[in-house]
Amino acid sequence: MNDQLYTLKEAMIFSQRVAQLSKALWKSIEKDWQQWIKPYDLNINEHHILWISFHLKGASISDVAKFGVMHVSTAFNFSKKLEERGLLSFSKRDHDKRNTYIELTEAGRELLIDMMANYHKTPHSIVEGALPLKELYGRFPDFMEVMAVLRNIYGEDFIQIFEKSFHNIETHFDDEGQFTDNRQSP
């Protein structure tokens, strides 16, 4: 069926093209992400778990694995380490005894807010790289095509969690990136 929609050559060129560009994009992001979190003695997976728990106001380990694009065992093991450091707490929920939920402790929440406030103390090449587009179009690019492809690969709930987390930043941080609503969730 697919043979009628595209030639094998077309598909090969397209997917190898995306492979090259996504590797280059991710390596640049990864480098900046590591520099940002280095002072906090966290690796990317650990920070990603904290970030997801913060924005979802508590999440199941399987949500974390899905949204963080990591194995469930990776999500679980790193969450355990974060619990030992007092940044996360584990719980079961009455309506859902099968899943383990994690929630930020007050210390974890403060750490995250502090990290957000220090976000711009390390370089983020992606921001510099997108500036000409921002000047041209008046806003940063939204990569709608990439989002459409990810929606098909990871499903609608992945995109919803994605949007929810950014809505959260939109609501709870001021223009300087400072957390403004200290007494409400998250």
Place this chain on the structure above:
Amino acid sequence: MNDQLYTLKEAMIFSQRVAQLSKALWKSIEKDWQQWIKPYDLNINEHHILWISFHLKGASISDVAKFGVMHVSTAFNFSKKLEERGLLSFSKRDHDKRNTYIELTEAGRELLIDMMANYHKTPHSIVEGALPLKELYGRFPDFMEVMAVLRNIYGEDFIQIFEKSFHNIETHFDDEGQFTDNRQSP
């Protein structure tokens, strides 16, 4: 100066958004890439080095590192392993004694062509994920915004090597992904 162009919050939301999406995109690509090359006992860096040498018709180690987005020492060490397996050969060039160049051996070239011919025997989620866009617009998406950002981050020569490698596939493979021009380079 940058403060006038964007708020810190805008920049933070944009770059964390790209971080999430590029991680998800890369993890999906990486998984499919690994499945494709698994039967050939290569890791992604090794395959990437062969792929670059193939398309550039020989390349310096620093070209490989730059275009493959890996450390020079990584590029060198994996190239050495590929040389030991008889897939690559090392040389110096008369006009440029300082750099080490690598070139595919006949065995390396045949391996690459064989891998291309078997490309569609493993799944590539990115192709499936992009099909609705292909149906809608009549072609696979070109992610122009991502390319524009990468051009700013990695420079014009990165993009030129990028385009050259795809021009190469365009020219030397038929619609079924078979190599058609066996006696000419590459």
